[in-house]
Amino acid sequence: MKIKKKLLLGFGLLFIIVLIFGAISVYYIKVISETANVTLKNNYKTLTFTREMRSVLDENDLPLSSGSANVFDQALQKQENNITEPGEKAATDSLRQAFTSLTDQASDLNQKQQAERNARLQLKQIEGLNMHAIELKNEYTHSTVNKATLYLGSTAFITFFILFILIVNFPGFILNPLRELADGLDQIGEKNYDTRLKFNTSEEFTQLAEAFNTMAGNLGERENDNLTKVIAAESRIKMLIEEMRDAVLGVNEKQELLFINHEAKKILNLGEKPVIGQSVLELSKDHPLLKVILENNDHESPLKINQDGKVLYFQQNSFEVVVPNLKTDLDSLQVAGYSVGTIQILKKTKG
Structure with a gap:
């Protein structure tokens, strides 16, 4: 009714x-x-x-x-x-x-x-x-x-x-559904897209619940699609990095190891142990070469590394990854960028 x-x-x-x-x-x-x-x-x-x-x-x-x-x-x-x-x-x-x-x-x-x-x-x-x-x-x-x-x-x-x-009943008849709607919107804001509402108080609130549930379902599907695309892109990038002959490793803004290919593990003598997500500061304690690579700012001169009793030279390239940060300020849209980490590439070269 x-x-x-x-x-x-x-x-x-x-x-x-x-x-x-x-x-x-x-x-x-x-x-x-x-x-x-x-x-x-x-x-x-x-x-x-x-x-x-x-x-x-x-x-x-x-x-x-x-x-x-x-x-x-x-x-x-x-x-x-x-x-x-x-x-x-x-x-x-x-x-x-x-x-x-x-x-x-x-x-x-x-x-x-x-x-x-x-x-x-x-x-x-x-x-x-x-x-x-x-x-x-x-x-x-x-x-x-x-x-x-x-x-x-x-x-x-x-x-x-x-x-x-x-x-007694009329304020609750209006306010209770509104309170549940506000809680539901908070859940959506936290990306809990499985949240659903059900109102039996009136036709208007029933229609509102149906619209909310449709919106939550569409947002969940879109989030899953986007997540699938991100995972797929990440998998392709990892495969590409893994197939590169050069040593490649990435560090995020929290100084955690984001990715590393087999060639980089070999140079750093990391073996096959899982290191993704670990702090590079902690890893540097056992692997000083990692600290040298991360703190090296002289990319003009070849980097000298001893590996298996041999002296190898690598040309180091460092790239800072900057992503756009879109922020609305009053009536204007400000575009700013912030760093989300660095990518280090070591390419073998002659000394």
Whole structure:
């Protein structure tokens, strides 16, 4: 899967969860608000009306005056227009009948007192119904708040969990392959062309690993080809040197014997023992003639050498091997040379 697709899935899921979180919040806020509004609009208004009517009965003696009866009647009319709970209409109708009897001029004092008791009873009934409704709505509101808390808490936990996964895994998802790539490039820099990478995190890194492996394989093949050419050239040169009648030996920049043919071994009395790679300074201790040859700077005069009781003369030629050293300096390319050793050739001549 591509990195872009994984990012879209991760952040897309996070975005959807945040939307759900917002939708749940708005829904429950709306439900709680509507419940509170209905309670305030209906039940608390009814309690206000019943309190006004009860105040009329508490503050006035029977029979009620026209003003007190008018205040009671106005509150009762408001209550009749604000019936919301089951059983409230029957109690309100009974209250209207009791008020009618209470204000009937033909009723005697006992009938008015009975009507007052009945009115108080209906007021108590109406108040009880609305108080019970308020308790139920309050319980419903608490239940709604608890549900909202549960849902919002669950959504917040899921959101945090997804964010935690993204925070913990995503840096490693990117950085680990990059670190492996850097290590692989270091191995290539050290000419370890067998290094291979394998990424399973995304299609992009898989393609990068394939490109890296192809590059490493091509570099390895090219290095093997070049090494084969160098070895072949070295073998040809050794064969050519070995077939020369002149004595030839080579010393590298570390003062180690690089090559020597049979004629040179014979002159230096080295026999057939392996000497390639040995220090010429150490060899000179047992074979002083080698030191003479290496330190001889007079190439005009023949070199006199005693060999098998005979005095032989050799014309010595010395060649310093200089190879180019290409070095980039800022924006310019500097070409310099440095010595990698010398080649000594001894050719027999007449004294």
